[in-house]
Amino acid sequence: MELQITATSPEQPASLLDLPWHTPLEKWPDEHLVALPRGISRHVVRFAQAGGEVVAVKEVGEWAAVREYGLLRDLDRLAIPAVDALAIVTGRTDGHGEPLEPVLVTRHLEGSLPYRSMFETTMRPSTIKRLLDALAVLLVRLHLAGFAWGDCSLSNTLFRRDAGAYAAYLxxxxxxxxxxxxxxxQRSYDVEVARVNIAGELMDLEASGSLHPSVDPVLFGQAIEERYTALWHELTRQSVYPVAKRRYIDRRVRRLNDLGFDVAEMQIERSPDGDTVTFLPKVVDAGHHQRQLLRLTGLDAEENQARSLLNDLEAWMATQDDYAPGDPLGARPEVLAHRWVRDKFRPTVRAVPLELRGSADTAQIYYEVLEHRWLLAERCQGDVGLQAAAEDYTRNVLGGVRPPG
Structure with missing residues (x-):
């Protein structure tokens, strides 16, 4: 049987041809390998240089390789965080003509680490919680897409930090x-498997002295079930909001915030009956909102201020006709953010007279107006515009009246 490479792109086979396919994977020479941390696997896995990129090569039976290759491509089409399937290599034989196992080739996820590498230095409990939150987000997204994992665990996940955000990848x-x-x-089975696997993996770390002494493996295993259940409920509640009823969206965002999640993306689908809003959650590290707000708008704010301002910016962007996440023809977030500063932030801040602001900076003023708008909307059970909120805030909170003009 001749060597056969089935790849996702025409260019891929050429970059893979130079790898020593006629040698068992565990005996590949160092000249082809890349030294990267590997997680625990039932199969032999190696990282290799292929052309200009690093790939992960896993020896596995042909049926399993073909099946996993197809599943990973399906997940890619569904925009689910997972490694990219590049190729399947079959028809491998050694120097004596004896058959070798086929391999599945995936692209190395740059900047990612298996969980054991992250625990080489004792990780703080708060960081472990954020990793479990990221895994809960991944599991919810998989289930929403109709994917039953069957073996959810820390070992089968890669974690990546990007500008303070934590993301988990299958x-x-x-x-x-x-x-x-x-x-x-099916969902309950996946969650139960995750709970048992995570508790066991943390027990292994505990036995090796790599787990923070305050972390209880059993309780942290149970935490994934609690986080998943809360997030699933919040994301799958079917709600159609009356057109322009922003306070309902604000309420949902606040509930996600209370659960410890932030909104990575928001989409609003319009219909004659009202607006259907969907959220994409994310897990972030301290200081993320400050950095993100500064990058998008140039506004320098404290973390809680920045979080509130970003929520407002995200909700406003979702209402713009040229907001199309992932569409190259849509307006870039930086362009929309500049428009938000010009049309929302500055007019709102200017509505509060300078002499009444005291030592509060512009970010704090806008933050307080947003909070006041929220309170007014809850009190009157109806939306309140920023201009009206700013005027009421000036009159009833700051105790002044905006001068005419």
Whole structure:
């Protein structure tokens, strides 16, 4: 049987041809390998240089390789965080003509680490919680897409930090299956498997002295179930909001914030009956909002201020006709953010007279107006515009009246 490379792009086979396919993977020479941390796997896995990129090569049976290759490509089409499947290599033989196992080739996820590498230095409990939150987000997104994982664990996940945000990526889809919609039983099974696996993996770390002494593996294993359940409920509640009823959106965002999650993306679908809003959650590290707000708008604010301002910016962007995440023809976030500063932030701040602001900077003023708008909307059970909120804030909170003009 001749060597055969089935790849996702025409260019891929050429970059893979130079790898020593006629040598068992565990005996590949160092000249082809890249020294990167590897997680625990049932199979032999190596990182290699192929052309201008680093790939992960896993020896696995042909049926399993073909199946996982297809599942990973499906997840890519569904925009689910997972490693990219590049190729399957079959027809491998050694120097004596004896058959070798086929391999699955995936692209190395740059900047990612397996969980054991992250625990080489004792990780703080708060950081562990954020990693579990990221895994809960991944599991919810998989289930929303109809993917039953079958073996959710820290070992089958890669974690990456990007500008303070934590993200989890599926790295092993071998046991998964995609269906139009999962049953509650299928989801519960996945969550139970995750709970048991995570508790066991943390116990292993505890035994090796790599776990913070205050972390209880069993309780942290249970935490993934609690975080998943709360997030699933908040994201799957079917709500159609009356047109222009912004306070309902604000309320949902605040509930996600209270759960410890932020909004990575918001989409509003318009219909004659009202607006349907969907959220994409994310897990962030301290200081993330400050950096993000400064990058997008040039505004320098404290963390809580920045979080509130970014929520307002995200909600406003979702209402703009040229807001199209992922569409190259849509307006870039920086362009929309500049428009928000010009049309929302500055007019609102100017509505509060200088002599009444005291030592508060412009970010604090806008933050306080947003909070006041929220309170007014809850009190009157109706939306309140920024201009009206600023005027009421000036009159009833600061105790002044805006001078005419």
């Amino acid at each position: 790295v092993d889809a071998e046991t998964g299956q995609i269906q139009p919609k999962l049953t509650d039983g």
